Amino acid sequence: GYCISTEDGRLLRSSTIYIKNEKGEVEGIFSINYDITKLMLAENVLSQLIRDTKQLSAPAAKITTKVEDLLEDLIERATQLIGKPVALMNKEDKIRAIQFLEEAGAFLITKSGDKVSEYFGISKYTLYNYMEKKTTKNGK
Structure with a gap:
């Protein structure tokens, strides 16, 4: 198995x-x-x-030494934030995950849009629309 x-x-x-x-x-x-x-x-x-109600100690921060690994780590954290695999995420879940990635600076990494679009199973056009939803919502 x-x-x-x-x-x-x-x-x-x-x-x-x-x-x-x-x-x-x-x-x-x-x-x-x-x-x-x-x-x-x-x-x-x-x-x-x-889960035990006692305060859990935070795990040691992972130190990333490669830019490619940084994007992978951020995508993993975004998935953990949502709490379910991409196959079960709805549109709102994906928007929240992409907003997290944007706030974390993931899209400053070259070609990150392609990788994020592929991971979430959306087009780059949809990716940019999801990013715009955040800007429109908070851009007062």
């Missing part, structure tokens, strides 16, 4: 068995994939409900 992530952000629990002939050569593969995306979301909700 192992876990994989699909291009659209769903999480799958997979098991694979190789079918071999008498000579030990692989003749086929039997694989079972189970989508655990919603289970992971449920786990997140449950863990928040039963």
